[in-house]
Amino acid sequence: xxxxxxPPGAWPDEIDAAVLDGLRDLHDLLDPPPADLTDRVLFxxxxxxxxxxxxxxxxxxxxxxxxxxxxxxxxxxxRTRTISFDAPSLAVMVTVVDLPDGRLRLDGWLAPAAxxxxxxxxxxxxxxxxLTTDADxxxxxxxxxxxxxxxxxxxxxxxxxxxxTPSVVx
Numbered sequence: 001x002x003x004x005x006x007p008p009g010a011w012p013d014e015i016d017a018a019v020l021d022g023l024r025d026l027h028d029l030l031d032p033p034p035a036d037l038t039d040r041v042l043f044x045x046x047x048x049x050x051x052x053x054x055x056x057x058x059x060x061x062x063x064x065x066x067x068x069x070x071x072x073x074x075x076x077x078x079r080t081r082t083i084s085f086d087a088p089s090l091a092v093m094v095t096v097v098d099l100p101d102g103r104l105r106l107d108g109w110l111a112p113a114a115x116x117x118x119x120x121x122x123x124x125x126x127x128x129x130x131l132t133t134d135a136d137x138x139x140x141x142x143x144x145x146x147x148x149x150x151x152x153x154x155x156x157x158x159x160x161x162x163x164x165t166p167s168v169v170x
Contacts (some may be wrong), residue, residue, distance in 0.1 A: 036150070036169070059154075059162040062087035067168070085153070085165045092153060092163070096170055099145070104170055106143040108153075113139030116157035121167075123149060146170065 012020065062085035069081045081096040094108040110116060118141045120131040135141040135155075153165040 059164045060087040060089060062090070062092060062153075062163050062165045064166060064168070065091075081170075083168060087161075087163045089161045090155060090163045092155060092165060094153070101145075102148075104146045104148060106146055106170075108135070108141045108143075110135050110139035110141070110155065113137065114157065114160070116155050116160065119154040119156070120146065121152040121154065122147060 065084040065086045067081070067083045069079060079098050083094050083096065085092040091111040092108060093111075094106050097105045097107070099105055106120070108118065110118075114135065115137050116135050116139075118133050118135055120133075120143050121128055122131060123129055131143055131146070133141050133143060148170055150167050151170055152167040154162065155164075156162040
């Protein structure tokens with residue numbers, strides 16, 4: 001298509017637009033984005049909102065090492081999911097148990113064990129709220145009632161590196 005003021009053959013013309021539309025449609029059909037992609041991206045970007053930019057930029061990002069669901073067999077009355085995260089200075093393991101009221105309980109352990117502050121960021125970007133608890137000297141912590149959905153752990157303490165986990169869906 002020729003636009004006034006542009007030389008003939010300027011890009012994109014009608015043929016280019018049709019080809020690009022077809023490629024987009026094909027890509028959407030073969031590899032559609034996850035329905036919650038926008039929430040996941042915004043939640044991940046919220047890592048910069050860890051209190052201040054200097055601390056956010058100095059945070060270690062943990063990686064998921066294991067994520068497994070156990071106890072869902074015929075004889076088990078509850079499902080338990082165990083997720084392990086690993087960062088250079090700290091390992092975090094959480095066990096997620098379904099509660100009768102539809103919420104979840106998170107039991108966690110830090111290694112090396114230390115009495116650090118543990119934050120659980122819950123929800124999509126437009127409604128993130130933070131639950132906090134303290135790990136005991138053995139590194140154990142508990143969040144007794146957590147909603148299903150997107151969560152992220154932030155572990156911090158005086159004189160130690162802040163550790164941030166990737167967001168996961170519970």
